[in-house]
Amino acid sequence: MQLAKLKAVDITYEVKGVKEFQSDEKFDAIGLCYAHFPIDIPKQANQYLLNFLIPKEKVIFEAFSIAQLRNTSGGPKNKEMLFSIEEIKDEFPQLKFEILKKETLKLSEGNYHKGKAEVIRFVGVKS
Numbered sequence: 001m002q003l004a005k006l007k008a009v010d011i012t013y014e015v016k017g018v019k020e021f022q023s024d025e026k027f028d029a030i031g032l033c034y035a036h037f038p039i040d041i042p043k044q045a046n047q048y049l050l051n052f053l054i055p056k057e058k059v060i061f062e063a064f065s066i067a068q069l070r071n072t073s074g075g076p077k078n079k080e081m082l083f084s085i086e087e088i089k090d091e092f093p094q095l096k097f098e099i100l101k102k103e104t105l106k107l108s109e110g111n112y113h114k115g116k117a118e119v120i121r122f123v124g125v126k127s
Contacts, residue, residue, distance in 0.1 A: 018045040026054045032061045039080040043091050050094065050126060059095060059124045061088075065102050067118035074113035083120045095124030 004011045014021065018037065030053050037045045053059065064075035066082045076082060085102060100122040107113045 018049065021049070021052075023052055025052070027052050028054060028057050030059045032059065032063070034063050034075075035061075036063060036076045036081045039078065042081075046091050050092070053126050055126050057126055058098075059092070059122070059126070061122045061124070062119055065118045065120045067102070071116050071118060073107050073115035073117045074109075075117070085120065088120055088122060092122075092124055094127050095122075096127060097122055097124045099123040 001011065018035075018041070030049055032046070032049070035045075036042075050059070064082050066079055066084050068075045068082060069077065069079060085100060088100065089097075101120070103119055103121060105117045105119055107115060107117045
């Protein structure tokens with residue numbers, strides 16, 4: 001928020017469960033950062049959130065990939081809560097991907113997120 005203020009950018013956000021989110025507004029962008037939903041709702045949750053995105057606008061996404069299971073740097077230990085490129089394409093069929101890639105990172109995000117990490121990142125435009 002300090003950086004947003006310094007750059008004169010207005011950011012509005014809410015922290016709540018995906019199923020509790022309600023809005024009459026549509027948004028210019030949706031950021032999904034490590035949104036590892038319980039195994040019974042990921043596709044439904046992602047589709048629900050896309051209802052709030054204006055057509056031709058962007059989703060920015062980063063989450064642990066299935067390859068993260070072999071690392072100790074954080075993330076779910078349940079394969080069904082992790083992602084592959086193929087699963088991303090399946091879960092977000094209405095997006096045109098500007099960027100979609102698997103990357104290896106070095107995390108330094110506190111005690112529980114340190115070391116080598118495998119992530120999926122994408123920027124997608126809603127059709």
